[in-house]
Amino acid sequence: MKRILITGSNGLLGQKIVELLSRSTNYNLLLTSKQEQSVFDDETLPYRQLDVSDKHEVRKVIDEIEPDIIVNTAAMTNVDKCETERDAAWHANVMSVENLAYSAKLVGAHIIHISTDYVFDGKNGPYDELVRPNPLSYYGRTKLASENVLRTSGIPHTIVRTMVLYGIGFGVKMNFALWLLRELSEGRTARVVDDQIGNPTLADDLAYALIKIMELGRTGLYHISGPDLASRYAFARALADVFEFDQRMITPIKTGSLKQPASRPLKSGFITLKAETDLGMKMSGMKQGLTVLRNQLSVNMREYVNH
Numbered sequence: 316m317k318r319i320l321i322t323g324s325n326g327l328l329g330q331k332i333v334e335l336l337s338r339s340t341n342y343n344l345l346l347t348s349k350q351e352q353s354v355f356d357d358e359t360l361p362y363r364q365l366d367v368s369d370k371h372e373v374r375k376v377i378d379e380i381e382p383d384i385i386v387n388t389a390a391m392t393n394v395d396k397c398e399t400e401r402d403a404a405w406h407a408n409v410m411s412v413e414n415l416a417y418s419a420k421l422v423g424a425h426i427i428h429i430s431t432d433y434v435f436d437g438k439n440g441p442y443d444e445l446v447r448p449n450p451l452s453y454y455g456r457t458k459l460a461s462e463n464v465l466r467t468s469g470i471p472h473t474i475v476r477t478m479v480l481y482g483i484g485f486g487v488k489m490n491f492a493l494w495l496l497r498e499l500s501e502g503r504t505a506r507v508v509d510d511q512i513g514n515p516t517l518a519d520d521l522a523y524a525l526i527k528i529m530e531l532g533r534t535g536l537y538h539i540s541g542p543d544l545a546s547r548y549a550f551a552r553a554l555a556d557v558f559e560f561d562q563r564m565i566t567p568i569k570t571g572s573l574k575q576p577a578s579r580p581l582k583s584g585f586i587t588l589k590a591e592t593d594l595g596m597k598m599s600g601m602k603q604g605l606t607v608l609r610n611q612l613s614v615n616m617r618e619y620v621n622h
């Protein structure tokens with residue numbers, strides 16, 4: 316039975332991975348996240364509080380568990396906060412990976428690490444795995460640095476870049492789809508950028524792809540995202556359509572008008588041929604993914620989302 320250590324298991328992607336892996340008898344799981352308590356109230360899913368930026372704690376847990384695979388979903392994911400709180404971002408996104416890599420080497424573990432399209436400048440997407448990164452934001456720089464930690468570590472690793480994740484989980488922070496749903500369901504109109512282009516990715520699908528990577532033992536770099544290349548505005552309109560809101564509640568605006576601290580890649584997007592070929596993955600398009608979300612949300616959304 317493979318021993319799997321998951322970091323950031325209380326986050327959106329972490330929760331989705333746990334949900335899928337816990338259905339199989341092939342894995343022995345250890346869930347870890349920064350918080351004292353696991354969001355899974357289930358004694359068959361053992362949990363340890365673990366701040367991945369703490370080298371000694373990481374070493375202690377990895378020495379004890381001797382995982383075969385570490386899935387690292389923990390990260391400081393608030394892009395604007397990373398821009399203004401750079402030390403914290405470096406600790407959470409880069410030093411954490413150094414810590415994991417150091418200890419993984421001692422026990423021979425394979426690391427599966429999640430990165431982002433924000434490693435690119437968004438001048439000429441969609442991008443395949445061979446394009447040279449050029450991050451615009453500090454978040455993007457930390458994620459590229461974290462990739463480079465693994466590339467130079469000498470340990471078996473897989474780097475999966477993804478983008479525009481959406482989905483629902485217990486107490487997860489707002490993602491674009493959840494924010495929009497809250498606005499529309501409370502009767503507010505939403506201003507949405509029409510000049511940021513990318514591939515919306517259902518978190519459940521990405522989790523499934525990561526499990527395929529585990530099962531097939533794939534290493535290297537993969538771009539994994541949904542198949543539809545769309546502006547945030549187009550994604551918002553698709554959401555309004557699936558959830559039966561009036562599309563006129565959504566107004567297009569430009570990214571520049573938001574005056575956000577961190578620059579965003581505008582013309583982004585992924586070419587995912589490698590993942591499709593190597594993993595045999597078929598990811599959900601926007602309509603299909605949003606319909607999955609709608610079905611999951613038929614339980615009251617307020618039980619899940621932090622306001």
Ligand SMILES: NC(=O)c1ccc[n+]([C@@H]2O[C@H](COP(=O)([O-])OP(=O)(O)OC[C@H]3O[C@@H](n4cnc5c(N)ncnc54)[C@H](OP(=O)(O)O)[C@@H]3O)[C@@H](O)[C@H]2O)c1
Pocket residue numbers: 322323324325326327328329348349350365366367368387388389390391392406407411429430431432476477478479480481487488490
């Ligand atoms: N969301 C996206 O659109 C997107 C796009 C591209 C790539 N990614 C990457 O995908 C991965 C998963 O993202 P996500 O959307 O699931 O993010 P998320 O919901 O924010 O989950 C990340 C989790 O990691 C935890 N965490 C932060 N710092 C930690 C630390 N030092 N030690 C242990 N846990 C820590 C967070 O806790 P707190 O909430 O308490 O900080 C949170 O529970 C990340 O690597 C992210 O960079 C995400």
